[in-house]
Amino acid sequence: MFKIAKANTATPLMPGSLNDNNRNREMLAQFSVSEAWAGDFSTGVIRLGEWSSMLHGLSAPECGLLNLIRCYDTKDRSHVLELFEQAATRCSSFCFSTTIMMPNGFRQPLFCMGESNGLEKKYSGSMAGVFIFPRFKLEGANQITSWR
Structure with a gap:
């Protein structure tokens, strides 16, 4: 999955989505580790969290x-690179999923959602997003199951 869309800040949030009593965070933490990331177009640096x-x-x-993308599944790298390049040229919301290929042979699924903004001047702007890592690793390609 590789998606990009023009950012629309006028899109309303779902009712209750920012409510602190919402237990969705606990459910998300039960099944995954999520962490914010940020990128600066003027330096080309992406800042990640510890996980x-x-x-x-x-x-x-x-x-x-x-x-960042060198550990991604080789068939996804060019798609992810293209997605980031597109987001760097126009304010956009984007998402992708891939698999991190770990040196020990395990495969860690990864979901990413983000947005770019502040592109009014050349070499300016930034990206911000979140990585979501499901709380499991896959052992080799035979462990991946597709649902039809």
Whole structure:
């Protein structure tokens, strides 16, 4: 899944979506680890949280786009790169899913949602988003099940 759409800040939030009594966060935490990330177009630096850095196989919380996607499934890398390039040229909302290929042979599913903004001047703007890592790893390609 690789999607990009023009950002629409006029889209209303669902009723109760920002309500602190909403238990969806607990449910999300039960099934996944989620962590925010941010990117700065003027420097090309993407800042990750502790879990995201570790699961992407990075030794530091800051990296470039090519270092970020090098652990992604090879068939998805060009799609993810194209998605980020498109988001860097116009204010957009985007999402993708892929698999992180870990050195130990395990495969970690990854979902990403984000948006870009502030592109009014050349080499300006930023991206912000969230990575969601389901709380399981897959062992080799034989462990992946597709539902029809």
